[in-house]
Amino acid sequence: MEKRKMVNDEENRLKQERNSNNSGISPDNIKSKKAENYSKEKINERKTRSRERISRTEFNLRFKAYFKSRLFRDYGYIIFAAFLGMASYDYFIASTTSNGITPSGIGAIARGIAIGIWPEKNELQIQTSMYWVFYFVFNVPLFIFGVIKVGIRFSFRTIVYIALQNGFHFTFAYIPVINPQELFFIVNYSSLNFFTNYGGMYQIWLFVFAAVAGILNGIAYGLVYKGGASTAGTDFVFAYYSAKKKISIANYNRIVNYIIIVAMLAIHTTLLSRSEITSIYFGKDWAAHIDQIKELGFKIDEGGLIGGDIATHKIKYFFGPALFASYLFVVVQTIAIDIIFPKFKYRSLMVITSKGDAIVSGLQYVHYPNDIVRIPARDHYEGNDINNEVIIVSTSVLEYKKIKAAIVVSDPDAKILSYKLDKIIANYKVDKY
Structure with a gap:
């Protein structure tokens, strides 16, 4: 009886770990992860999507500082x-x-x-x-x-x-x-x-x-x-x-x-x-x-x-x-x-971020003219599943520096993947959707 109880306890523990996430690490283990791997602030920042928006005043200050550094x-x-x-x-x-x-x-x-x-x-x-x-x-x-x-x-x-x-x-x-x-x-x-x-x-x-x-x-x-x-x-x-x-x-x-x-x-x-x-x-x-x-x-x-x-x-x-x-x-x-500098060519930017709302606000502040695609995503990072967003935008190389600056200023921790485009085939209007 005692041996069977130990087996059942072990099976329940493994089942609980599998249900918690795909990495086999329980939520308690994630929270108690040692400081040498993540700072507490980093865990909280990357753990879930943030709905905070960046104010225009703060954005303008960061935007000027960004270009001043260059x-x-x-x-x-x-x-x-x-x-x-x-x-x-x-x-x-x-x-x-x-x-x-x-x-x-x-x-x-x-x-x-x-x-x-x-x-x-x-x-x-x-x-x-x-x-x-x-x-x-x-x-x-x-x-x-x-x-x-x-x-x-x-x-x-x-x-x-x-x-x-x-x-x-x-x-x-x-x-x-x-x-x-x-x-x-x-x-x-x-x-x-x-x-x-x-x-x-x-x-x-x-x-x-x-x-x-x-x-x-x-x-x-x-x-x-x-x-x-x-x-x-x-x-x-x-x-x-x-x-x-x-x-x-x-x-x-x-x-x-x-x-x-x-x-x-x-x-x-x-x-x-x-x-x-x-x-x-x-x-x-x-x-x-x-x-x-x-x-x-x-x-x-x-x-x-x-x-x-x-x-x-x-x-x-x-x-x-x-x-x-x-x-x-x-x-x-x-x-x-x-x-x-292929100035009249277009690029697509795929941004992985936990601050999607802040980035959208930043793009609006610089009058980004095209549509913004937002896709909820789970980012698997060093054994952890993190709730993030993937934002996709397109821009000409002529405006690339400005759009990139708006993204970096709004979320300095965002990952930006840039792709060259042959052309954009679209006639986007909000009233069509």
């Missing part, structure tokens, strides 16, 4: 990006002279105007300097748009980026030996002048310069986005509508850049004088080879090409290396940006 890193990105952007234009784009590479966006317009006023090779330094001045001035209305529509912090950092680019240019432009007029990383492009090679400007060097400039500019753009700023220009508009419409507009961004390049190149081609179009194809000393050019079958006098040869060579110029090298610059730049 301030030096962000501005480090912006400073280095400004230097790379300056080097890309001064040493590789501007150095291809007035008939070389056309950058994208507002930069194409600024370069076009600078070239129109100072087209000669001996004016390259002032042409480059005035490009940066025009680029800053043309962005002033867009700075105002950014402050109103996008946000003061984003806009201020962008202004800092553009100002630093101007500062780097005017610093390096007048330093002996390392200024763009004396230091050539690949080749002195402006010195290329081969009369025997018909179409002297049409060298492989133009495409090499475009590729290198695209890589440097792409890295600069990626870093400036990581620093919580933009490259100004049309970026302000695209950033605003990407967030407002909740769609990726990378394709529209590229199309607009291509259209601007074509328009500026068309204007530049139209304004080319007889002498300029002749020097593009027959070298800057073409006047010394007029008889040889005539023997090749071209109509020319002391002022340059004449008659139909002017129109023919302008068409060749427009559809020539200057156009395709500019497109190569944009393509390489886009690839480099997408590797470092």
Whole structure:
């Protein structure tokens, strides 16, 4: 009898442990778990879901502290990006002279105007300097748009980026030996002048310069986005509508850049004088080879090409290396940006938390625009089953830092799993559900 009683007691004890949880540990054992594994506060925090919401005042204080702790890193990105952007234009784009590479966006317009006023090779330094001045001035209305529509912090950092680019240019432009007029990383492009090679400007060097400039500019753009700023220009508009419409507009961004390049190149081609179009194809000393050019079958006098040869060579110029090298610059730049910071791509965040209500409040405070999926879950953590929630949200990379900050500030102990998304297929409206 005594032996049977002991067996029954053991069976009842095991049955009780199995019913308590899957780990074989009774609730009493969980409560009495030693301090070296969990602090009392940690057990209570992770043990069950909390319905506490974070106040707006507390959230704002934590939010500012979060970004303040990353301030030096962000501005480090912006400073280095400004230097790379300056080097890309001064040493590789501007150095291809007035008939070389056309950058994208507002930069194409600024370069076009600078070239129109100072087209000669001996004016390259002032042409480059005035490009940066025009680029800053043309962005002033867009700075105002950014402050109103996008946000003061984003806009201020962008202004800092553009100002630093101007500062780097005017610093390096007048330093002996390392200024763009004396230091050539690949080749002195402006010195290329081969009369025997018909179409002297049409060298492989133009495409090499475009590729290198695209890589440097792409890295600069990626870093400036990581620093919580933009490259100004049309970026302000695209950033605003990407967030407002909740769609990726990378394709529209590229199309607009291509259209601007074509328009500026068309204007530049139209304004080319007889002498300029002749020097593009027959070298800057073409006047010394007029008889040889005539023997090749071209109509020319002391002022340059004449008659139909002017129109023919302008068409060749427009559809020539200057156009395709500019497109190569944009393509390489886009690839480099997408590797470092694919700003128009989307990410899905799966958050494991015990403070779901607090996170939802934080997302609402930063005006998170999409739906928030909340799934009750049991988190098995070091032998314990803990009541948690899984929250799923989606955001563009452009807004990723803000959304991530809102989650971390609302629950510093939350686990965030980030996934890349190809696209979001949805037309979400509350009234449909």
